[in-house]
Amino acid sequence: MKTEVVVFESLNKVGVWSIDLPExxxxxxxxxxxxxxxxxxxELRTLAGKEKHAxxxxxxxxxxxxxxVVAVGKTVKGLKKGTMxxxxxxxxxxxxxxxxWGGHSGHLIVSQEEIFILPxxxxxxNATLATLLATALHGVDLAQARIKEQVAVVGLGLVGQMCARLLHFGGANVVATDIxxxxxxxxxxxxVTVVSPTSNLRKAFEPHFPYGAEVVLDATGSPKTMAMSLSLLREKPRQDPCGSAQDDAGGNEIGTFEILKQKSHLQNGWRGPRIIVQGSYAEPINICYYDLFDxxxxxxxxxxxxxxxxxxAIELLADPKFNLGGLVSETHSYKDAPAIYQKMRENPSDVITECFSWK
Structure with a gap:
């Protein structure tokens, strides 16, 4: 039996091959x-030869x-033909x-343990996004963002979009940006509330988070952006000798509500801000130790x-309250794969992701 597959043939070269399926x-x-x-x-990183594990x-x-599911092995139990x-x-x-990892193929052979039945x-x-949504869920879990906690999301590619929506869905106060x-x-x-980025990212977020964010999620994949993302972290409050909270940036008194909030942080134990490096980074990330230490x-x-x-992730896909709108920009025949990858390389601003149809 033959099937067709999308193949990364060499650096930035994509083809569609017909091959024989094994038994x-x-x-x-x-x-x-x-x-x-x-x-x-x-995928664009693997196509460019920059993926370590490819x-x-x-x-x-x-x-x-x-x-x-169109066929099962002799020892496979509890899985019927026709299952999606x-x-x-x-x-x-x-x-x-x-x-x-072999997913762009007209037919796939997988172990039974790798089958996730769809409701x-x-x-x-949208269900093709389950794996990526699971990755976003994992990062959001590690962020431990509480209801109404201030969260800045930097980078609104596919995973960044999902993280921002998950955090918003969970009740966090989310503000996001992308170039x-x-x-x-x-x-x-x-x-999701969004802001336009500027050369001073802290200034762009200041109307929403004047004292910084408790959680910053960087999903840019760009090491150059990391310093700007770190600048969004909420500064640790300090006390003057009389015990009043002050703004660490200038020592000036701050608003009454913010003073109470800062004192609460100090009295109940400081829960430090967190930066979640959710993007996919091909190059080394350089950070200043004191940006975190202070x-x-x-x-x-x-x-x-x-x-x-x-x-x-599959449960969320079935939840009508969770919004996945706009993430799959267009659906194309798999035969158009060479042109689609070229378009995504040349015009990343015009798409979140694309989907191949094999029917």
Whole structure:
């Protein structure tokens, strides 16, 4: 049996190949793909040869796929043909073609443990985002943002959009920014407050967070932005000899409500601000130790996601109250993959992500 696959052939070169499928193993499942979505940060980085964990060229990219179970191995139990599921990529299909992570394929072979059954009524194109939504959930969990806590999100690509919406959905006071107006508009349409960035990012957020944010989530993937993101962290309040709270920036008295809030921080134990490095970074990140030390700030780097996060992501996909609108910009035939990747490389401002149709 043959199937077609998107292949990263060499640096910045994409093709569509027809290959033979291997025989199905006893504990494996064959999935006929309906849709697969692009993870822009990871996939464009692998295409440029900058992903540390990628297979050598040529390889099949992608790890966000939805399809129908069409065959199961002899020992597979409790899984019927016709079941709709999402998967996090597939196994390598032959010895000459690598997998990073094999999701953009007309058929996928996966182990039974990698099948995540979709509930009825879920939009299949949105369901291709389950893996990335799980990654966003993992980062948001580590942020531990409380209801009404001030959260700044910097970078509104696909994962940044999801994080901002999850935090807003959970009751945090979220303000977000991105250099691209299109991305800010998409987030705003989902109910997230946005600001236009300036050379002084602290000034851009100041009308909303005059004393900084308790949580800063950087999803830019740009190490150059890190210093600006760190500047958004709330400064640790201090006490003068008489015990009154003061503004650390200038020692001036601040508003009555803010004084009470700062005193509460001091009396109940300082819960330091946190920066979540949620983006995907190909280059080293340089930070100033004292940017964290002075405020007893946490620096958290989430590692992808856990299995439980995928199940929770699927539950969210089925929740009509959770807004995923605008994240999948367009759906294209997989045969157009070379042109789509070129467009995303050349015009990143015009898209959040794209989806391939394999039907």
């Amino acid at each position: 199905l193993g006893v504990n494996q499942v064959l999935l006929k793909t309906y849709y697969s979505s692009i993870s822009p940060g990871t 297979s050598p060229f040529p390889f099949v990219p992608g790890y966000s796929t939805v399809g129908e 599921a999402c998967v996090r990529g597939g196994l390598p299909l032959n010895d000459k073609l690598g997998s990073s 009825d009524g879920v939009d299949y194109r 691209f107006e299109y991305r800010r508009k998409i987030a705003e349409q989902a109910g 405020n007893e700030a946490g620096f958290i780097v989430p590692r992808v996601h856990e299995l439980k996060d995928v199940f929770r």
